[in-house]
Amino acid sequence: MPEKVNEKTVFSLLEVMRSIQKTLEGRYTSSFWVKAEMNKLNHYSHSGHCYPELVEKREGKVIAQIRSILWKEDYKLIDKRFQQVLNEPLRDGIKILFAARITFDPVYGLTLRITDIDPAYTLGDLEREKQETLMQLKQEGLFGRNKMLSLPLLPQRIAVISVETSKGYADFLRVIDHNPWGYRFFHLLFPALLQGEKAVASIRSQLKRIQKVKHHFDVVALVRGGGGDIGLSCYNSYLLSREIALFPLPVITGIGHATNETVAEMIAFQNAITPTKIGEYLLQRFHNFAVPLRQAEEKIAERAARLLREEKTAFLSLAKYFRSVSRNRLNRYDHELYGQTATLLQQSRFRLQREKEQQAAAMSGIRRNVALFRQHQSGALEALQRIVTNLDPVNVLRRGYSITRLNGRSVKAQEQVKEGDILETQLFDGGLTSKVTAIRKTDDDE
Template identity: 55%
Template sequence: MPEKLSDRTVFTLVEVARSIQKTIAERYKSVYWVKAEMNKLNHYSHSGHCYPELVEKRQGQVIAEMRSVLWKADYQRIDRQFIETTKEPLKNGITILFQATISYDPVYGLTLRILDIDPVHALGELQREKLASINRLEEEGIFRANKSLAFPVVPKRLAVISVETSKGYADFLKILQHNPWGYHFEQTLFPALLQGDKSVQAISGQLERIAQQQDAYDVVAIIRGGGGDVGLSSYNHYLLASAIAQFPIPVLTGIGHSTNETVSEMVAYQNAITPSELADFLIQRFHRFAEPVNQAREIVIRKATQLVTQERDALNNQIRYFRLHSMHLVSGQRKALEYGAVRLGMVSKTRLRQGQQDIHHTAQTLRVAASSRCKGTWSNLQAMEKTTQLLDPRQVLRRGYSITRINGKALKSIESIREGDVIETVLAHGSITSKIDELKPLDNG
């Protein structure tokens, strides 16, 4: 009961809350369909319950916000319906049409209890997001930018954005590495989340990394396995589609589904339904280049074989002609040699006799000249011997001469000695050692 204070009626907080609770319970007895954006799902895995944050925006500004609750059983049922209908799980950031009751609790405040969500309406919202992305890309003139790039003749160096453990990625590698022609591809994996709210940022971030080293790669391949049980709405996101559309080298997609082509696939240079199909596309590109090369190789081999055969035949003809001509020439030369040998034999005998006579005469002349020369040389040698004997130092010493030495060297001038030096005087029959007391230079005056 309210409390009376002088002229005022005062209510407690719980009385006010209960009054509001009663009023809302009496006013909102029905179940209502409400449209709002689910800003956050707030799913708690330990309890299975969800506490979605619901908002309404106008021109980017939040004009209404309200709490809600989605109990575990209802969440599981609704999530299954979403996956079956939209191929997407219930998630953050989508506009939903939901059925709810309105209640007020003195502690937890105003709450909408969500009983059901129309997945068909959500599907329409996803389609509107997709169309909005397409229209924006068209208006900016970049929708076909990646498709207009020149595709490499041989797409050998691949930058692959995928999950390392993805089955689609494994299938992709298996087909490339075991192709029957033995074509060799070089793959560099850039790991990224490929589904959920964070996939847009993850894939875009890896595209930025690849762009910084774009010269190292021929194409980019975005590989994702799985089917319709995993969400694809992130591939309709404008930011991801824009990054692919404006990428400087061709982007190829193989994200594993057969319906509802996403915007990212539309703007990519080439879209394959599955990773395996994308691998086949790359192999065919290789084959498209290799086949003409192999054909040209066969033509070159065939032409070269023909040319070698023609040249061999021509060479054999030349050999046969050369052999016949050589035999004829050798036969003629043999006859000429035989005739020449006969003439040479006759001439040689005459010249031999004349030569023998000339040699005999020359030998006689040489003997006489040599004898005379030897006698003259002998006389000269005897005279030189006598002169040498007379000049022998021992003979000179015997005639009264001597040799003076200092330190074993012959002394020729007093300029090389000083007073007090010891000198040696060599005579014919001995030597004298002396000490110099006085030096007297020769007076030339």
């Protein structure tokens, strides 16, 4: 009851809260449907209860906000239906149509107690988000952008975006690392969250990291597995899809679901249902190169063997023909050589005989010429002998000539001597010594 304080009617806070509680309970006697955005689910795992934070936005601004409560048992049933209908759990950031009752507690204040949520409404909102993303990408000309890139003939260097403990990641590595053909791959993990409200930011962050070292890789593989169709709405995000569309390397996806293809998969260079299929796709690229190469190798080997056989046969045939021609040619040359040898011997004998006769005739002529020459030279020699004999100093002296010497040297001209010189004169039968007393010149000197 109120009390009087200084002539004022005063209510306690509890009385006011109970009055409000009674008024609301009298006014809102049944549940009703409300649409809002669940900004935060606020699920507490230890109790199992949720305390969703509900908002309504207009042009990006919050125009209404209230706290709500979702008891454990109701949450379990609603979350199960969400996963069955949306392939998504109940989570932050989705728009919901929910049934609620207004409750008011003097301590905790006004709260909406959620008793049911219609997953069909949220499904339509998610589908609308997907279609809006597709439309915006097409309007910007980005929808087929990544598909226009060229994948290397042998994509060996793979940047993998996944969770290290993911079963899908393990399946992907098993396929490419243990393939029976021995194809070799280099791969590097860029770990990221693959579902939930933080998945978009996490995947985009790793894409930006890869872009900085893009020259080290041929392709990016976005690999997720083990989660079925649950938690795929993040792959309809415009921001993530745009990042993939504009990425400078081909992006291939294997996010492990069989229905309701996401935008990220649509705009990726190549998409497969599972990580295993993505691994098989890469192996097939190697097959497409290796099989024709192996067939070409076999064909080359086969043709080479056939050519060798044909060339060997042709060579043996040619060798046989060569032996036959050579034998015939040698036999003919033997006969020719024998005939030429006989002719040469005959001609040589004839030539030797003729040369002997010519030599004998020449020797006879030489002998005659030598005899005549000797006779002629003998007469000339005798004449020379007579001249030499006549010119002998002894014979010259005998004919009345003498030799005058001065100091042992013959005197040939009167200029060689002077008065007073002692001269020696040699005669045939002796000699004279004389002294020059006078020098007389002949008339020619004068």
